[in-house]
Each structure stands twice: as C-alpha cells, then as structure tokens.
Amino acid sequence: MKPAPFEYHAPTSLDAALALKAEHGDDGKPLAGGQSLIPAMNFRVAQPSLLIDLNHIPELRHITKPNGSVHIGSMTLQSSAERDKLIAEHVPLLHEAIPNIAHPQIRNRGTIGGSLAHADPASELPVVALALGARFRAQSSAGERWIEAKDFFAGLFATALQTDELLTEIAFPTKTARTGYCFTEVARRHGDYAMAGLAAIVELDANDKIAAAKLVYLNVGDGPVDAASAAASLIGKAPEAAAFKEAGRIASQEDMHPFGNVHATPEYQRHLSAVLTERALATATQRAKVA
Amino acid sequence: MSNSYPITVTINGKTIEKQVEPRMLLADFIRHEAGLTGTHVGCEHGVCGACTVLFDGKPVRSCIMLAVQANGHELTTVEGLAQSEDNMHPIQNAFWEAHGLQCGFCTPGILMTLVPFLEENKNPNEAEVREAISGNLCRCTGYQHIVDATLLAAKKLNEVAE
Structure with missing residues (x-):
C-alpha cells in the first residue's frame, strides 16, 4: 500500500515539463491532481519510474473566454472550476457536472485536464467534453495540435495523446440560443462512481420541435458513450414524453454495451440509463425553452 | 533509487524541515516524520477520508498526496x-x-472536513451535512449522531461569532 520508488521532477515551466516528456516519453508519467494516479501507485497497479509533477506550472491554471469557447488550463483545480463564474454562465453543462465528481476533498486536488487525460469511462468530464464537442490542446517540445473530443478518447483509459505530449488546455464551446443542457447521474452515495449517468443537450427550432440533440453516457462502455441513434431519433419531433422514452430505449438497448460491475448488472445499468435519459431530456427541454 | 528531497512544511503553525523520499505519502509524513498521529490512515486509496487534513486551508486526502507536494x-x-x-x-x-x-x-x-464546510455554510440543513461528509466513512455510528453533532456545531459556531 505504498508507492514503489520513482524519480521525481517538479518543473516550474511548461517548456521544462515538455522537455522532460520528450526525454522520457512513456516512462515520464505526468502527475496532475494525483487523485487517480496515486491510489493506483499505492496499490502498485501503476509503477511509473519517473513522475513529472505539473503542479508548479502557473501557466497551466487559467480560465479564459477568448471567443465562442471557455478555455481551461489543464491543471485548473476541479474545485476552482466548480466556483468559476465564466463557466457557470457560459458552460452550464460543465458547471452542473463538476459537483458530481467525487467529494470536495478530491476536487480540491483533482484537475480538469488530469481527469480528461485519465479517460476513466466512469468519470464525468469526458462525457461533458464529448457532448459539447470540446477541443483538446496537446503540446510537445516539437509543437502543438488541437484534438477534437471525438478523436481524443481512444478506449479504456486511453487517449490520442502521444508519448511526448501533454494536455495543456481544453476549449469548451459556450452555450447557444434555444439550447438546453442537463447532466445527471445515479450513484449509490453522493460522490461515488456513478452506476449510470449522462449529459443531454437539446436544441429547439422556431416551432419548438427538436432541431438537434446529443446524448452521452458514462460508465456503460470503454469510454464516454455517444448514443448517436437515440439522439437522431429525436430530430424533428415534439419534445414530449413519448419521444424521450423512445430515445431512452434506443440508447439503453442499442447504443450502449455496459459491462456491469459489482454494484450494478448490465441490465440495471441499461434500466438506469433509460430512466435518466427521460429525465435529462425533460430538464434540457425546459431549459432550452427559456434559453 | 534512494533519492531524497529537502522539504519545509508548516503544520499547525510549526515549521518542519525534513529530507523525504518522493514516494513518501503526506499522511505518513504527518504521522511518522512530524509525529502527529491524530491523522488516521484507513484505506490508503482516497476512499475513506480518515486522513483528511487542511492543505492551505482546504480539505484534502493526505494518503493520496506525496509529502514532497506539501513543500512550502x-x-x-x-x-x-x-x-x-x-x-x-x-x-x-x-x-x-x-x-x-x-x-x-x-x-x-x-472534523477536518467539517471545519471548512461550516466556515462556508453557517446554517446547513441535514441534507447538506450528509453531502458534506459523503467522502468520509464511519463504520460505527450510522452517521446520525455525526449529523446531529454537526448541526449542533453550526449552532455553537454561530454563538461564538455573536
């Protein structure tokens, strides 16, 4: 229950961190909030030979709104983002999701970028990022690139980041008119890993019909699960209970393939997902009408 | 790999300087190096909350932080x-x-979870208290008396403030 020995570096600039990453590649494990990595190291499930502690790089902690999106530095604490007014006003889905991430003690250390780069299928932020179509800034000592959310998540605990790259910033699109957002999940106890949950986005047209929809689920696959056919079933329909129920059925029966876990069978996860879909769509619709 | 780092940490107002291996957990540093055994180590993977301490005033789990990260x-x-x-x-x-x-x-x-919680929430209701302690496991009480004590504490703190 103690970490195996490792070499420790705490660079104070991004350039220094990228140089370490270029030199050590996969052996140089970035330490963000450590709220998943250090437990894994305590269990010795993870035994990195070298840690690159990113906590001393001020340029990775910022929240700005340049144009059309809110940019969040990867090392921004979840607790800072939770209380941030820009996020609350312009990215309501993210604002609603963050309090569901574990407990306050965890959010005081855990970072936005760390959680996204960890890509745990049970975590909230990948679902929000995929639902909103967030963009990920990956930097290396050779340069930088922006990665779309749909290309960023590459399966169980896997991302598109190369071994010399660090996730430095995430751009979340800001809310748009006639669009409602909802995040909801069910956990056995507040802050525990959710058994199921989703981010729902509904855009209404001038006639109050559904113009666009997005449904992305957590913990029911090897990453955030985009229920594309369920969302497509809503287009052009009146935002009413029957349509929501059908979307929940398609999402839970066709779009997802939950593994189940010690707390919930796959059938139960499908059931929860279907029920939560109806609730999330109803809430998102209400919000879209006044947006 | 017997590398060690000098760190300076202020605990309860007292400054402590030690050499630590980077793999030393903050909880172990507090207990074994600083000799403060009030901080308990339960699960050692960030679930039980027994090791919660205030880090620059905010509650964190000291079993999933490295002692070197507390430097300064x-x-x-x-x-x-x-x-x-x-x-x-x-x-x-x-x-x-x-x-x-x-x-x-x-x-x-x-206690270390509730101190900052009650500073931010002067008059919490029962649901808020239960959510606040959701990251702390207790195997004895069934939580009811902890909730009662917290509501009483809020009252006492308000009396002190008056």
Whole structure:
C-alpha cells in the first residue's frame, strides 16, 4: 500500500515539463491532481519510474473566454472550476457536472485536464467534453495540435495523446440560443462512481420541435458513450414524453454495451440509463425553452 | 533509487524541515516524520477520508498526496483544532456532547472536513451535512449522531461569532 520508488521532477515551466516528456516519453508519467494516479501507485497497479509533477506550472491554471469557447488550463483545480463564474454562465453543462465528481476533498486536488487525460469511462468530464464537442490542446517540445473530443478518447483509459505530449488546455464551446443542457447521474452515495449517468443537450427550432440533440453516457462502455441513434431519433419531433422514452430505449438497448460491475448488472445499468435519459431530456427541454 | 528531497512544511503553525523520499505519502509524513498521529490512515486509496487534513486551508486526502507536494505549504491537522486540552474547538465540543463518535477512528478526518464546510455554510440543513461528509466513512455510528453533532456545531459556531 505504498508507492514503489520513482524519480521525481517538479518543473516550474511548461517548456521544462515538455522537455522532460520528450526525454522520457512513456516512462515520464505526468502527475496532475494525483487523485487517480496515486491510489493506483499505492496499490502498485501503476509503477511509473519517473513522475513529472505539473503542479508548479502557473501557466497551466487559467480560465479564459477568448471567443465562442471557455478555455481551461489543464491543471485548473476541479474545485476552482466548480466556483468559476465564466463557466457557470457560459458552460452550464460543465458547471452542473463538476459537483458530481467525487467529494470536495478530491476536487480540491483533482484537475480538469488530469481527469480528461485519465479517460476513466466512469468519470464525468469526458462525457461533458464529448457532448459539447470540446477541443483538446496537446503540446510537445516539437509543437502543438488541437484534438477534437471525438478523436481524443481512444478506449479504456486511453487517449490520442502521444508519448511526448501533454494536455495543456481544453476549449469548451459556450452555450447557444434555444439550447438546453442537463447532466445527471445515479450513484449509490453522493460522490461515488456513478452506476449510470449522462449529459443531454437539446436544441429547439422556431416551432419548438427538436432541431438537434446529443446524448452521452458514462460508465456503460470503454469510454464516454455517444448514443448517436437515440439522439437522431429525436430530430424533428415534439419534445414530449413519448419521444424521450423512445430515445431512452434506443440508447439503453442499442447504443450502449455496459459491462456491469459489482454494484450494478448490465441490465440495471441499461434500466438506469433509460430512466435518466427521460429525465435529462425533460430538464434540457425546459431549459432550452427559456434559453 | 534512494533519492531524497529537502522539504519545509508548516503544520499547525510549526515549521518542519525534513529530507523525504518522493514516494513518501503526506499522511505518513504527518504521522511518522512530524509525529502527529491524530491523522488516521484507513484505506490508503482516497476512499475513506480518515486522513483528511487542511492543505492551505482546504480539505484534502493526505494518503493520496506525496509529502514532497506539501513543500512550502501550510497544513492543519486535527491537533491544530483545540487551543488547549481544556479549550476544544466548538466542533469538537459538539461531537462530544452529541455523541458524534464511537471508536473515533474516522473522527479526525470528519472534523477536518467539517471545519471548512461550516466556515462556508453557517446554517446547513441535514441534507447538506450528509453531502458534506459523503467522502468520509464511519463504520460505527450510522452517521446520525455525526449529523446531529454537526448541526449542533453550526449552532455553537454561530454563538461564538455573536
């Protein structure tokens, strides 16, 4: 229950961190909030030979709104983002999701970028990022690139980041008119890993019909699960209970393939997902009408 | 790989300088290097909350932080709550009066979670208290007396403030 020995570096600039990453590649494990990595190291499930502690790089902690999106530095604490007014006003889905991430003690250390780069299928932020179509800034000592959310998540605990790259910033699109957002999940106890949950986005047209929809689920696959056919079933329909129920059925029966876990069978996860879909769509619709 | 780093940490107002291996957990540093055994180590993977301490005033789990990461920072542990043995913190008094503990193993972590919670929430309701302690496991009480003690503590703190 103690970490195996490792070499420790705490660079104070991004350039220094990228140089370490270029030199050590996969052996140089970035330490963000450590709220998943250090437990894994305590269990010795993870035994990195070298840690690159990113906590001393001020340029990775910022929240700005340049144009059309809110940019969040990867090392921004979840607790800072939770209380941030820009996020609350312009990215309501993210604002609603963050309090569901574990407990306050965890959010005081855990970072936005760390959680996204960890890509745990049970975590909230990948679902929000995929639902909103967030963009990920990956930097290396050779340069930088922006990665779309749909290309960023590459399966169980896997991302598109190369071994010399660090996730430095995430751009979340800001809310748009006639669009409602909802995040909801069910956990056995507040802050525990959710058994199921989703981010729902509904855009209404001038006639109050559904113009666009997005449904992305957590913990029911090897990453955030985009229920594309369920969302497509809503287009052009009146935002009413029957349509929501059908979307929940398609999402839970066709779009997802939950593994189940010690707390919930796959059938139960499908059931929860279907029920939560109806609730999330109803809430998102209400919000879209006044947006 | 016997590398070690010099760190300077302030715990309950006292500054401590030590050489530590980077793999030393902050909880172990507090207990074994600083000798403050009030911080308890339960699960060692960030689930039970017994090791909660204040890191620059905010509650964190010291079992999933490295001691080197506390270099230059200020910690408060449960030993930092009471002014003296006869003059306990209002939260401690409330836990004593309302039977907020049985075996006491989880209590330090719960107190360190609740101190900042009650600073931010002067008049919490029961649901808010239950959510606040959702990251702390207690195997004795069934939580009811912890909730009662917390509500009593809020009352006491408001009286102190008046």
